[in-house]
Amino acid sequence: MSNFKKTLAAGLALALLAGCGGSNGGGSNNGGGEADGKKTVTVAINADLNTMDHHVATDGGSFVMQSLCIGGLVELDANAQPQADLAESWDVSEDGTVYTFHLRDGLKWSNGTPLTAKDFVYGWQRLDAPNLASEYAFLLETICVKNAKAAFDGEVPLSELGVSAPDDKTFVVELTQPVGFFLGLMAFPSFFPLNQEFFESMGGDLDANVSENQYSQAVDKMLYCGPYVFSNWEANTAYTFTKNPDYWNADAQKDCVDEIVFRFAKDAQSAALSYQQGDIDVVTLTGDLVDQYKSDPGFTQRLQGYAWRLNVNQLCKSDETFKNLNLRKALSLSINREAIANDVLKDGSIAAQGFIPRDFAYGPDGKDYRDTVGNLVEYDVAAAQEAYNKAKEELGTDSISVDILYETDSEAPGKVAENIQAMWKENLPGIEVNLAPKTKKERLALMNELDYEVGLTRWGPDYADPQTYLDLFKSDQTAYNGYYFNDAYDALLNKAETGEDAANAEARWADLIEAEKLILDDQGLIPVFQNGAAMLINPEVKGIEFHNAGVDSYRHITKG
Amino acid sequence: MSKYILKRVLISLLTLLAIIFVLFLMLDYMPGSPFNDEKLNAAQKALLYAKYGLDQPFIIRFFKYVAAVFKGDLGLSYVLNKNKPISEMLAGPLGVSIRVGALGMLLGTVLGLVLGIAAALNHNSWVDSLCSVVSILGVSVPAYVFALLLAYFVGFKMGLIPILYSSKNVAKSFIGPMIALAMSPMASVSRFTRSEMIDVLGSDYILLVQAKGVKQSDLILKHALRNTLIPIITIMGPILVNLLTGSMVVESVFGVPGIGTMMVTAIQSNDYNVTIACAFTYSAMYIVMMLIIDILYGVIDPRIRVAKEGS
Numbered sequence: 006m007s008n009f010k011k012t013l014a015a016g017l018a019l020a021l022l023a024g025c026g027g028s029n030g031g032g033s034n035n036g037g038g039e040a041d042g043k044k045t046v047t048v049a050i051n052a053d054l055n056t057m058d059h060h061v062a063t064d065g066g067s068f069v070m071q072s073l074c075i076g077g078l079v080e081l082d083a084n085a086q087p088q089a090d091l092a093e094s095w096d097v098s099e100d101g102t103v104y105t106f107h108l109r110d111g112l113k114w115s116n117g118t119p120l121t122a123k124d125f126v127y128g129w130q131r132l133d134a135p136n137l138a139s140e141y142a143f144l145l146e147t148i149c150v151k152n153a154k155a156a157f158d159g160e161v162p163l164s165e166l167g168v169s170a171p172d173d174k175t176f177v178v179e180l181t182q183p184v185g186f187f188l189g190l191m192a193f194p195s196f197f198p199l200n201q202e203f204f205e206s207m208g209g210d211l212d213a214n215v216s217e218n219q220y221s222q223a224v225d226k227m228l229y230c231g232p233y234v235f236s237n238w239e240a241n242t243a244y245t246f247t248k249n250p251d252y253w254n255a256d257a258q259k260d261c262v263d264e265i266v267f268r269f270a271k272d273a274q275s276a277a278l279s280y281q282q283g284d285i286d287v288v289t290l291t292g293d294l295v296d297q298y299k300s301d302p303g304f305t306q307r308l309q310g311y312a313w314r315l316n317v318n319q320l321c322k323s324d325e326t327f328k329n330l331n332l333r334k335a336l337s338l339s340i341n342r343e344a345i346a347n348d349v350l351k352d353g354s355i356a357a358q359g360f361i362p363r364d365f366a367y368g369p370d371g372k373d374y375r376d377t378v379g380n381l382v383e384y385d386v387a388a389a390q391e392a393y394n395k396a397k398e399e400l401g402t403d404s405i406s407v408d409i410l411y412e413t414d415s416e417a418p419g420k421v422a423e424n425i426q427a428m429w430k431e432n433l434p435g436i437e438v439n440l441a442p443k444t445k446k447e448r449l450a451l452m453n454e455l456d457y458e459v460g461l462t463r464w465g466p467d468y469a470d471p472q473t474y475l476d477l478f479k480s481d482q483t484a485y486n487g488y489y490f491n492d493a494y495d496a497l498l499n500k501a502e503t504g505e506d507a508a509n510a511e512a513r514w515a516d517l518i519e520a521e522k523l524i525l526d527d528q529g530l531i532p533v534f535q536n537g538a539a540m541l542i543n544p545e546v547k548g549i550e551f552h553n554a555g556v557d558s559y560r561h562i563t564k565g
Numbered sequence: 566m567s568k569y570i571l572k573r574v575l576i577s578l579l580t581l582l583a584i585i586f587v588l589f590l591m592l593d594y595m596p597g598s599p600f601n602d603e604k605l606n607a608a609q610k611a612l613l614y615a616k617y618g619l620d621q622p623f624i625i626r627f628f629k630y631v632a633a634v635f636k637g638d639l640g641l642s643y644v645l646n647k648n649k650p651i652s653e654m655l656a657g658p659l660g661v662s663i664r665v666g667a668l669g670m671l672l673g674t675v676l677g678l679v680l681g682i683a684a685a686l687n688h689n690s691w692v693d694s695l696c697s698v699v700s701i702l703g704v705s706v707p708a709y710v711f712a713l714l715l716a717y718f719v720g721f722k723m724g725l726i727p728i729l730y731s732s733k734n735v736a737k738s739f740i741g742p743m744i745a746l747a748m749s750p751m752a753s754v755s756r757f758t759r760s761e762m763i764d765v766l767g768s769d770y771i772l773l774v775q776a777k778g779v780k781q782s783d784l785i786l787k788h789a790l791r792n793t794l795i796p797i798i799t800i801m802g803p804i805l806v807n808l809l810t811g812s813m814v815v816e817s818v819f820g821v822p823g824i825g826t827m828m829v830t831a832i833q834s835n836d837y838n839v840t841i842a843c844a845f846t847y848s849a850m851y852i853v854m855m856l857i858i859d860i861l862y863g864v865i866d867p868r869i870r871v872a873k874e875g876s
Contacts, residue, residue: 053830056647138612140605158608222649239732240646240657241822270729271817271826274713278721279728414833446597446835 044564045264046546048287049276053269054244057235058221059194060132063140068556070267071194073246076231078106078125078176078191081558083550085469087188091120091198091230091253092176101183101508106176109253114200115229122170124198130156130163131204132195134211141195144467148187151179163211183508186470192555193468203228232258232560233265243268261548262564277541286543286564292352292416295539303541306353310553312362312474313421313463315409315531320455320488326405327458331396333528336407336459337382338389339432340425346534349424350417353537357382360521361471362535365553369510374471378518381525382532386432393433406437410452411461412445418461421533425461452485460485461533469554471517472502478529489529494520573859577852582631584848588841589627599643599835617643619837630841640838645831651842655824659846662816662823665739666808669746673804677751678797681758682785688763696755703752708811712745712818729820742819746812750804754797761793795866798858805854809847 055067059075062068072080078092092106112120131137133145133156145153151167167179180187190196207220221227224235232252237245244267252258268285270276277294279285280303290298298304317336319328326332342356355363358380366374397403407429411422419442426438443451452460462485466473475498476482480490500506501516524530542549545565550558600613614620618629633640639651646654677700684696720728720741730738765771766789774788813825828843830836 053645055645056649058647061647135612136616138609138616140600140609140613143606143609218648222653239822240654241827242730242732242820268729268820269822270820272820275716275728275818275820278716282721282724282728284727284729444597444833446833450597 043264044262045266046262046287046543046559046562046564047266047268047285048559049270049279049285049289050267051269051271051273051276051289053241054238054267056221057227059197060128060137060139060141060199062194065556066267068194069559070235070244070246071197072192072231072556073233073265073559074229074231074235074249075194075197077193077197079188080560081189081192081550081552081555085189085552085555087192090192092191095188102180104178104180104187106178108174108176110174112230112253113251114203115234115249115251116203118200118203118228119173120198120200120230121173122176123173124200125176125196126168126170127201127204128197128199129168130166131199131211133157133166134163135159136212139195144190144193144195147467148184148190149180149182151181182503185510185513186468186472189555190468194556198230200228232261236264241269258561260563261561265559265562280541280543286546287549288541290352290539290541292350292420292539295352298539298541301541302544305540305542306537307540307551308353308355308362308364308535308537308553309551310362310365310466311463311536312357312360313418313461313533313536314357314360315425315533316452316457316460316462316485316488317528317531318455318457318460318488321458322456324406324458326396326400326402329396329400330528331392331399332405333531335389335393335396335433336429337528337531338385338392340428340531340533341384342382342532342534343384344428345421345424349420350534350536352417352539354417354534355537357532357534360525360530360532361474362466362553365466366469366471368514374518377514378521381522389432390434393436403435404437405433405435406439408439408441408458409461410441410443410448410457410459412448413442414445417536422461425533449485455485455488457485463536466554471521472498473554475517475520475524476502478524486530489524489527491523491527491529494523494527494529497523569863570856570860573856577856580852581845581849585631585634585841585845586627588844589623589630592835592837592840593623595835597835599837613643617641634845639842642836642839644834644836645827645839651838654827654839655842655846658822658824658827661821662812662825663850665742665816665821665823666746666805666812668739668743669812670750670801670805670808672743673747673750674754674797674801676747677754678758678790680751680755681793682762682790684755684759685762685766686785693759696759700752700755703748704756706748707814708745708749709814709818711748712741712815715741715745716818730822738819738821742812742815742821745815745818746808749807749811753800753804757797757800758793761796762789765789765792791865795862798861798865801858802851802855805851809850 050066052064052066054070055064056062057067057071059071062071076090078090078095079087080090082088091108091112093109095104095106097104108120108122114120129145132139133142133153135157142157146157152161152165153167155161156163156166169177171177204220207218207226209218209220219226224238227235229235229249230252232249232254233246234249235244236247237243246265248258248261248263249255270279273288273291273294276285276288277290277298280288315336317327317333321327346354346356358375359378359382361374363373363375368374368377397405409422409426411418413419422440426440429436429438448460451457452462464474464477477486478489478494479498480492480495497516497520501513501520506512506516546562548562550561552558598610600610611620618626630640637652639655642649642651642654680696680699684693687693715726716728720726726740727734727738771784771789774784779788812823813829815821816823816825824843824846828840831839831843
């Protein structure tokens with residue numbers, strides 16, 4: 006009898022453990038469907054939500070969700086052009102240094118409080134607050150807001166930052182010089198408004214200790230003003246956004262889906278299977294799944310703004326050979342970039358044609374930067390061998406060895422490094438090439454200490470202008486690009502950014518082009534590829550807008 | 566008995582303290598920093614280090630942390646869930662992991678016992694061979710392979726269980742991970758049960774019980790099983806460790822929001838506080854389990870209790 010009791014107890018314990026969440030058998034459960042006539046789109050994300058605090062966020066996933074439920078002065082349209090959002094219109098002073106935004110009538114936060122220009126002033130001040138130490142505070146400096154650096158360094162109070170609200174509907178930004186890409190950045194979450202009263206009621210304070218601040222830690226601890234509101238925060242699992250009836254443009258949103266769910270699924274294969282079952286509408290595939298899903302009607306490839314390159318460390322302590330221009334030239338000329346993009350990666354990545362990627366920055370004439378400049382990097386084995394032989398002669402040695410440092414957190418860098426190794430060995434006879442795989446954080450640490458020979462690295466644009474890339478190699482940059490010093494390069498960029506050409510769009514563009522050509526002639530870096538992403542998108546889902554510089558928009562998607 | 570338990574609890578607490586120290590030391594030597602954004606300059610990094618107190622010397626940080634832990638404050642996350650108190654972050658995932666893990670262990674143990682007894686009773690027959698094959702598979706195939714197979718065949722092809730965890734249907738969502746996690750404990754338990762049972766069944770006291778004419782089912786369950794259980798309880802500790810490490814991958818396959826996934830991400834991104842909190846939780850769970858096992862020994866076999874009390 007006692008054994009029967011034990012079995013019963015075990016059985017009950019099992020039922021208890023399993024049944025805690027309460028079950029509702031059968032049926033499609035998480036999204037994808039149209040239960041109760043509600044249209045839901047479920048998007049699989051492979052990195053969990055990091056933070057809903059838009060002044061603290063640094064990752065794409067968090068920015069996407071913030072853009073959905075908060076909003077900026079403008080938003081980016083499908084062609085990445087800024088369109089009016091919370092601001093109805095704006096004026097720019099003749100010298101291009103003062104932007105006056107006119108907010109729409111009747112804007113309000115989700116708690117009913119009116120949204121005013123003061124909320125923008127407060128938001129921008131918080132972004133610059135030294136105590137917050139926001140990793141994106143540098144953007145204020147990039148767009149040359151008056152006193153941005155001085156306030157961040159604590160030299161002047163935050164009230165001296167060049168932003169003001171002469172009245173509730175007018176927001177004024179003062180810049181120290183004209184900035185061509187200023188408007189587009191106004192769609193970036195770091196520049197979204199923040200209501201001081203609400204923020205302080207959550208324990209927030211521009212000078213306060215972070216641990217007492219509850220702001221943005223739960224759906225009811227933040228305010229919304231975007232087309233959606235954050236309605237359900239299931240930590241580590243799913244993040245649900247529902248339509249905001251109080252959004253200023255709610256009428257135009259009536260065809261958009263009622264609900265967007267971001268589902269955290271670390272395993273891409275599981276997410277792809279769920280997609281096939283119809284539970285998930287959007288999945289980003291890893292490289293190994295591309296062949297398997299290539300024929301799916303929802304298979305989509307997109308180009309991203311990430312430009313991958315090799316840094317050749319001319320200040321390498323262990324090996325001085327990299328100071329030799331001909332050696333660097335040989336390394337660059339012997340890489341078959343087309344093969345890497347099309348035969349190795351196969352995920353929509355394309356061969357690099359220069360330092361600046363494609364589909365991201367457009368000149369004063371509206372043309373893609375890359376189309377204006379054309380291809381600056383070649384694959385030419387004969388020329389590579391000629392340069393290689395010259396290099397060996399100049400260096401007075403026959404044995405040249407190169408270590409390639411790359412990260413192992415994702416699959417692509419390893420594949421690329423291995424192929425570059427093979428190409429160099431094949432095209433440059435006698436060269437010794439070693440692989441140095443590390444985790445991403447180790448790679449960054451090594452590169453920051455300039456303790457590497459050749460490093461495979463990437464850069465994602467912060468804004469739609471070549472400056473976001475070219476600035477990396479100015480002489481005053483200390484981090485892992487700190488091996489490159491060229492006065493002519495610095496002079497060109499200074500002329501374009503703050504000097505005589507700053508206000509002249511055409512002349513500025515020409516300077517930037519010249520700077521790119523200069524650094525590539527110097528072999529200051531070796532461009533490799535621009536990465537793409539393979540995705541599965543339910544063909545019924547329309548209107549996802551991918552932005553190579555800036556945040557992808559799920560604000561206006563429809564289904565069916 | 567209470568003195569014995571008290572002593573064990575004290576030793577466990579000291580062990581945990583030592584574990585925190587070692588974790589702290591190891592993280593200090595990990596390469597990289599929690600603030601890996603390539604856009605950060607040196608001044609900003611210094612600001613961030615100062616903000617989270619990471620600019621202080623190792624020993625001061627360690628004692629501050631231990632003092633905070635005693636107050637129930639596990640610190641803030643720097644990367645995973647920026648500025649969120651870790652005690653809040655951990656609560657939900659920990660509950661989920663414990664439930665899935667306990668279910669897997671329970672299912673595995675019950676199945677293992679059944680298989681082991683069946684094999685022992687049918688010693689050297691086809692039942693025995695079948696049980697051996699099952700347990701060899703269970704031991705040698707990693708849990709995540711079972712997870713992938715379950716997700717693909719039972720989840721995708723047959724549509725019987727959800728592929729990804731859904732909070733709206735927790736019970737069903739737990740089936741896949743539970744079975745995947747149960748395989749390894751099942752295999753170990755069945756092998757041990759089989760060999761112990763064969764030993765016990767051949768012993769003199771069983772012969773005596775048989776001679777007294779006790780029913781076969783009572784003989785097995787009441788007399789033989791009890792002695793068989795002792796070595797099995799010993800292996801529960803290592804089984805639990807296997808379960809915990811295996812659960813990280815199983816959780817990620819089924820998208821279960823447990824602490825396994827959280828810990829892996831935390832380690833990868835140098836989120837020191839979260840890593841320590843997760844590792845600390847795992848260690849605490851392990852130590853508590855060992856404590857329970859020690860106490861269980863005494864309950865099942867009074868001889869052990871007496872011996873330990875005497876020492």
